[in-house]
Ligand code: GTP
Ligand code: IMP
């Protein structure tokens with residue numbers, strides 16, 4: 010019998026849906042013994058608000074505060090920038106006992122960052138984060154780039170992330186895979202070339218940490234109550250900056266500080282995302298922005314009628330249940346619906 014203990018958290022739109030916050034909330038409820046980061050690399054920025062302090066995490070899994078006894082790993086499919094990784098490990102108070110960067114993680118070097126930032130097409134047409142991710146990935150594909158086991162700066166924190174994940178699965182313990190970027194930024198399923206440098210849908214997130222499909226218990230697709238997109242590319246029903254500010258939908262990128270563009274929730278995109286990820290449950294962040302009366306609420310019973318009706322309309326329109334909603338930036342500000 011194959012143990013099905015793995016939950017995958019994947020972005021449903023164009024990134025920045027609030028995956029970091031949902032990972033933290035789901036981890037505090039499901040108590041995984043391992044949380045594994047998947048996705049591209051340091052182009053991602055997951056915002057965690059803990060005890061009123063805000064962290065923009067680019068490498069380390071986002072459950073560090075909400076699931077302190079877990080082991081945190083970075084899968085071999087994820088690019089690592091050694092300076093960013095070690096700085097985060099130290100800032101977040103992790104040690105070699107609870108973090109493992111897989112031996113095979115490809116390394117982002119300074120020249121990758123310089124190369125991307127000098128590339129007009131990437132920086133101005135695509136709107137890349139300039140984090141060196143695409144350039145490092147290209148070197149890795151050409152089998153000429155370094156990997157974590159060769160990096161002396163990382164030595165203390167390098168290990169067998171895949172083995173740690175499978176140890177937990179064998180013991181029938183919960184494992185959480187934290188995706189970054191999102192479905193419509195995928196190199197395969199996004200709007201090429203306005204996309205990131207890799208596929209970032211659920212099946213690739215599993216491959217990033219070495220987990221096959223039969224171990225998957227749930228795929229939670231994370232949506233936001235409205236859509237945001239940072240960088241260039243098409244955004245259907247995009248609203249003006251003035252309207253964004255009026256509605257309280259204005260946001261700024263965690264990695265680059267750029268303003269995010271916005272559009273209303275889109276059922277057509279949501280359904281396609283559910284299909285591409287075989288999602289079993291939905292998480293929706295920023296519901297408090299649409300319904301200010303639910304701000305900070307943690308119990309389903311305290312949600313307003315109009316908010317409950319809206320959640321029902323999401324379930325009816327998408328065809329799968331809403332597992333949880335975000336009512337504020339803090340992981341604690343989450344309502345689990347079932
Ligand atoms: P990427 O991997 O870069 O796509 O990031 P992400 O999905 O983790 O999202 P990111 O943290 O970049 O952006 C989400 C923003 O919304 C952050 O500023 C969060 O603090 C905030 N946020 C998340 N959930 C909620 C919520 O339920 N309510 C409110 N008001 N803010 C939220
Ligand atoms: P790159 O992956 O940094 O080259 O960026 C390519 C495109 O994906 C740009 O439009 C970026 O803004 C976008 N992007 C990459 N990573 C993220 C993310 O984590 N959140 C949101 N957008 C992202």
Ligand code: MG
Nearest residue numbers: 025054055263
């Ligand atoms: Mg982000």
